[in-house]
Amino acid sequence: MTAELDPRPEALPQRVWDSVQRDQLPPVDDRDRMRLVMNNLVLHIHPSKVSKPTLRFTYTWGLGGLSLLLIAILAGTGVLLMFAYTPSPDQAYSDMLALQSTVWYGQLLRNLHHWSGNLLVVVTFLHLLRVFFTGGFRTPREFNWVLGVAMLLLVVAANFTGYLLPWDQLAYWAVTVGSSLMSYVPLVGEPLRNFLLGGPEVSGATLTNFYGLHVAIIPLTLLGIASFHIWRVRKDTLSIPHNVDGSLPEPNTKVTTVPHLVSREFVFALVMTGLILMWSVWVNAPLEEAANPDHSPNPAKAAWYFMGLQELLLHFHPTFGAIVIPVLALVALALIPYQRFDLSAEGIWFRSRRGRQMAVVAVIAGLVLTPALVLLDEYWLDLPELLPSLPTIIANGWVPLAALLLGLLGFYEIMRRAFRATACETRQSLFILLVVGFVVLTVIGVAFRGEGMALMWPWEVLS
Amino acid sequence: MWKKAIVAVLVLTIAAAVVVAVIDNLPSASAADQPVAEATAVPTATGNRFGAGGQAAGQAAGQHGQDNQGSGAAVQQELNQSVDNVGEAWSAAVTVAELGDVGMHVTLEDGTPLYIELGPSFFWQEQGTLEPGDIVTVDGFYNGDQYHAASITKADGTLLALRSETGQPLWSGGASNAGGAQHGDQANGGTGEVQVAPEDWVTLDATVLTVNRNGLTIESADGETLALSFGKASFWQEQAVQFAAGDAVTIQGFWQDGQFQTGQVTKVATGERILLRDPNGRPLWGGPGRQGGNGGQGGHSAPVTG
Ligand code: HEM
Numbered sequence: 001m002t003a004e005l006d007p008r009p010e011a012l013p014q015r016v017w018d019s020v021q022r023d024q025l026p027p028v029d030d031r032d033r034m035r036l037v038m039n040n041l042v043l044h045i046h047p048s049k050v051s052k053p054t055l056r057f058t059y060t061w062g063l064g065g066l067s068l069l070l071i072a073i074l075a076g077t078g079v080l081l082m083f084a085y086t087p088s089p090d091q092a093y094s095d096m097l098a099l100q101s102t103v104w105y106g107q108l109l110r111n112l113h114h115w116s117g118n119l120l121v122v123v124t125f126l127h128l129l130r131v132f133f134t135g136g137f138r139t140p141r142e143f144n145w146v147l148g149v150a151m152l153l154l155v156v157a158a159n160f161t162g163y164l165l166p167w168d169q170l171a172y173w174a175v176t177v178g179s180s181l182m183s184y185v186p187l188v189g190e191p192l193r194n195f196l197l198g199g200p201e202v203s204g205a206t207l208t209n210f211y212g213l214h215v216a217i218i219p220l221t222l223l224g225i226a227s228f229h230i231w232r233v234r235k236d237t238l239s240i241p242h243n244v245d246g247s248l249p250e251p252n253t254k255v256t257t258v259p260h261l262v263s264r265e266f267v268f269a270l271v272m273t274g275l276i277l278m279w280s281v282w283v284n285a286p287l288e289e290a291a292n293p294d295h296s297p298n299p300a301k302a303a304w305y306f307m308g309l310q311e312l313l314l315h316f317h318p319t320f321g322a323i324v325i326p327v328l329a330l331v332a333l334a335l336i337p338y339q340r341f342d343l344s345a346e347g348i349w350f351r352s353r354r355g356r357q358m359a360v361v362a363v364i365a366g367l368v369l370t371p372a373l374v375l376l377d378e379y380w381l382d383l384p385e386l387l388p389s390l391p392t393i394i395a396n397g398w399v400p401l402a403a404l405l406l407g408l409l410g411f412y413e414i415m416r417r418a419f420r421a422t423a424c425e426t427r428q429s430l431f432i433l434l435v436v437g438f439v440v441l442t443v444i445g446v447a448f449r450g451e452g453m454a455l456m457w458p459w460e461v462l463s
Numbered sequence: 464m465w466k467k468a469i470v471a472v473l474v475l476t477i478a479a480a481v482v483v484a485v486i487d488n489l490p491s492a493s494a495a496d497q498p499v500a501e502a503t504a505v506p507t508a509t510g511n512r513f514g515a516g517g518q519a520a521g522q523a524a525g526q527h528g529q530d531n532q533g534s535g536a537a538v539q540q541e542l543n544q545s546v547d548n549v550g551e552a553w554s555a556a557v558t559v560a561e562l563g564d565v566g567m568h569v570t571l572e573d574g575t576p577l578y579i580e581l582g583p584s585f586f587w588q589e590q591g592t593l594e595p596g597d598i599v600t601v602d603g604f605y606n607g608d609q610y611h612a613a614s615i616t617k618a619d620g621t622l623l624a625l626r627s628e629t630g631q632p633l634w635s636g637g638a639s640n641a642g643g644a645q646h647g648d649q650a651n652g653g654t655g656e657v658q659v660a661p662e663d664w665v666t667l668d669a670t671v672l673t674v675n676r677n678g679l680t681i682e683s684a685d686g687e688t689l690a691l692s693f694g695k696a697s698f699w700q701e702q703a704v705q706f707a708a709g710d711a712v713t714i715q716g717f718w719q720d721g722q723f724q725t726g727q728v729t730k731v732a733t734g735e736r737i738l739l740r741d742p743n744g745r746p747l748w749g750g751p752g753r754q755g756g757n758g759g760q761g762g763h764s765a766p767v768t769g
Contacts, residue, residue: 094697176596180558183598183618190618200619201596289746290695295722296560296595298568298576314574386484395480402476409470453574 033256043262045230049254050261051240056249059134059241059347062268063127064233069269070120071226073276075219077113085165087211089204092167093290100287107284114285116276117159121305124155132336132431135346136239142337144232147225149334154222156305161214163303164207172291175210176202178302181309184318202293242347244356299453307445308438314453315377317397325401329434336431342424355425358415362429365411366436374444378455408433550606550630559597567593569601579603579610582625587615590623604630663717664726671710678725679706681714691716691725693739694746702737704730717744 010018018025021040027033034048054060084099084106086092099106128148131137137145164175179202182193198205243249302310313321345351350359377400387395411433416426450456557569557577566580579601581587593599593615603612603626613626669681669689678693691714693699706712711731716724724744729736740746 094695097695180596180598201594292692293595294562298560299574300560318572387480387487389487390480390483399476399480402473402480406470406473406477409473449574451576453570 027258030256033258037257043258045234046257046261047234047237048257050257051237052251052253052255052260053241053249054238055255055260055264056241057264057268060238061126061130062265062272063123063130065265065268066123066272067120067127068226068230069272070116070123070276071222073116073273074113074120077109077116078215078219080109081113082215087165087207089167089207089291092165092207096166096168096287100284108280111280111283111285112276115280115283117162118304119276120155121159124152128152129435133350133428134239134241135341135348135351137337138239138341138343138346139337141232141236141239144229144236145337146334147229147232149330151222151225151229153330154218154225158214158218158222159305160303161210161218164202164210165214166287167207167291169288169291169297170286171288172202172293173296173300174303175206176296177300177310178306181302181306181313181322184322186319186323240347244348244353246344246348298451299449301445301449304442304446308442311374311441311445311449315374316400317393317395319393320397320401324397339427340423342422345424351425351428354419354421355428358419358421358425358429359432361415362432363436366433366440369433370437370440371444374441374455550604550609550611552602553605553610554600554602556598556600559593559595559599561595562593577610579612581612581615587623587625591617591621593617593623664715665717667714667716669712669714671706671708671712673708674706679712679728681712689723691723691728693725693737698747699737699739704728704735704737706730716740719744 021036023032023035023039025036027036037043037046037048081099084103085095096110099110101107103109131145131148160175160178163178164171179193179197182196183189185192194200196206196209197203198209240252241249301307309322309326312325315321316325342351345355348355350356383399384392384395387399390399408430412426412430415421415429416423419425421429444455447461448456448458450460555571555577557571557579559567559569560576561568562584563578564584565582566578568576568578570576587593598618600616601610601612602614602616603610605611611626611630613624613628613630615623615625617623667681667689668684672680672682672688677696678691678699680688680690682688706728713729713731715726715728717726718724724740726740726744727736727738738747
């Protein structure tokens with residue numbers, strides 16, 4: 001009797017290749033394709049079949065996926081940067097110079113990390129907007145929205161801590177300004193700031209703290225929450241896009257993830273990687289002179305994503321500008337999915353036809369009203385002077401906030417009546433008004449504030 | 464239900480604010496144009512904007528009766544010459560931006576920059592430290608063209624005392640020549656808010672006093688002592704020009720925000736020189752990244768106005 005021999009029809013390389021994947025490659029039918037997803041560690045973040053309408057690019061714009069791609073790029077380039085960087089005030093800046101001049105592809109590496117980091121803030125925010133405007137936060141996805149808000153904060157925190165590491169003038173003073181916002185918090189603000197900075201001011205201890213946060217704590221937390229976020233997307237499935245009349249754009253059939261979803265993701269990731277690479281080849285990340293604690297630039301500005309906040313501080317008492325308003329806004333943002341929602345609006349961009357018209361009105365209102373209010377406060381209205389007998393925290397804090405809130409409620413009522421709109425549509429227009437307002441404030445802070453944070457007219461900016 | 468309550472609170476707030484505004488402004492508007500005029504002269508930091516400062520303002524004004532003197536510009540001008548006219552009591556919470564020899568540049572809560580005179584630094588340094596970025600409360604005086612600090616309270620409660628309640632400088636032991644001294648210091652331009660276009664290069668002939676890691680201390684031909692900081696230490700030291708105390712040097716640079724920014728230093732005896740900045744005034748130690756990158760939204764901290 002002969003022993004039963006292993007049939008060996010293939011050559012050795014083929015057999016090695018086959019052994020990598022648990023299933024036969026290439027898959028020959030849908031069952032194979034589904035098994036491929038289920039049995040693969042990476043692809044397993046996807047369900048084995050997805051609903052066909054959700055594949056349209058103009059539904060998600062690939063923004064969640066792009067956030068993941070950017071996080072991956074950041075992790076990769078970040079680890080490489082760690083080889084060329086020492087977090088000490090004596091060493092950090094000259095390390096940056098050496099990185100840019102003597103390390104092979106050092107400048108490119110730094111550019112990739114810098115631009116991906118900034119882009120991530122933008123993309124995460126856009127992803128939030130996409131989810132909001134398609135009603136993607138509807139039951140059962142409310143908690144995933146809350147996780148998203150947490151991740152947005154982490155992304156900003158990662159950026160802020162990274163900002164300090166080059167130890168140049170920009171880094172030093174942006175962090176000095178940014179962290180001084182914190183000291184406005186009553187009671188705990190000062191101790192908290194001292195804890196974070198490792199002392200009363202930005203110093204070597206701050207660099208140590210920020211470095212630890214930037215390379216370990218924040219990325220790990222972000223990774224943890226992101227995994228959970230993706231897992232929830234997989235379990236809750238993506239919301240299904242609908243036409244504005246409520247019909248489905250195409251029959252809601254299911255297709256296998258391989259190749260329908262995976263190939264799209266792959267192409268998109270490739271194109272985006274290419275674009276980011278090209279941008280980073282052409283545009284260098286800024287590096288100023290070495291940090292000089294004795295000499296602040298004028299104006300000393302925070303990082304761009306904090307400029308909306310810094311602008312707010314120019315108009316409100318610090319307790320309101322730095323604490324009350326941002327906290328209110330964040331709490332409201334996190335609670336959005338727990339508001340009542342029109343079931344029929346899920347998956348429809350901007351809720352409905354009426355929702356779209358109202359959105360246009362809200363954008364215009366935001367674009368007009370925000371600069372108008374800034375100018376009003378800058379040139380005409382001086383509340384503390386008008387109300388000398390009240391403490392500034394009231395005169396320049398609670399009073400203008402109350403006026404603002406009343407204005408927003410008024411806007412809500414006017415929109416609701418003018419359009420005979422549902423609460424859901426009206427809330428959307430209010431959200432748009434506030435988002436546009438925030439973006440306009442950021443633009444004013446970044447581009448229209450000159451020396452001493454004085455307001456500049458567009459022609460002064462250009463000259 | 465609670466929606467109505469919120470609206471009611473908001474409406475009440477606004478209504479109350481309007482009432483207070485009317486009450487606050489009615490009598491004062493008729494009784495005195497004067498305070499109003501002064502308020503516009505000091506647009507962003509009237510004493511009453513800050514609770515404690517308001518009281519200080521009241522007290523000091525009471526003792527001095529200087530309220531009346533603010534009336535005419537001519538009178539004011541004249542008073543400026545007189546020794547102890549430091550002006551109206553004034554107070555503000557400020558963020559320290561930069562420390563000079565006899566004063567500091569600060570920004571007010573709303574971002575307005577100010578220069579506040581502190582007197583000689585040795586005097587207040589004995590009492591504590593001030594650092595750029597500190598948020599402090601300044602009680603002091605404003606006479607229409609200069610702010611003088613009388614006391615500075617730091618966030619941790621430390622108090623630096625500089626002048627008496629009546630404005631007499633504590634460092635000189637009396638009022639005798641304080642005014643003259645400060646104005647003299649100011650005139651030197653060492654601390655004034657000089658905004659230099661990079662083409663405003665100046666050349667100094669000087670003698671080296673000391674050499675240190677950061678740069679040189681020099682005495683210029685007209686007797687002024689300057690501590691020059693040359694930016695990144697390794698950058699200029701690599702240029703391998705040996706300076707020693709007593710060397711005659713020629714320095715080209717420009718004044719910016721009260722700091723002398725050095726562009727190049729030439730040793731007269733040998734003609735050797737070190738280069739620190741390009742003709743646009745940009746530091747050469749910034750590396751290749753500086754010229755290449757246009758910075759995008761990261762932005763350069765100093766507005767590029769040229
Ligand atoms: C680093 C940050 C983030 C990453 C990596 C991420 C990743 C993703 C991915 C890959 C998806 C799948 C669909 C898509 O691409 O749109 C998704 C969906 C979703 N994300 Fe995020 N996200 C992030 C931040 C946020 C934020 C800031 C929010 C909102 C506050 C949010 C809320 C949601 C919700 C509710 C869904 C489900 C949408 C639907 O079913 O239509 N995410 N996220």
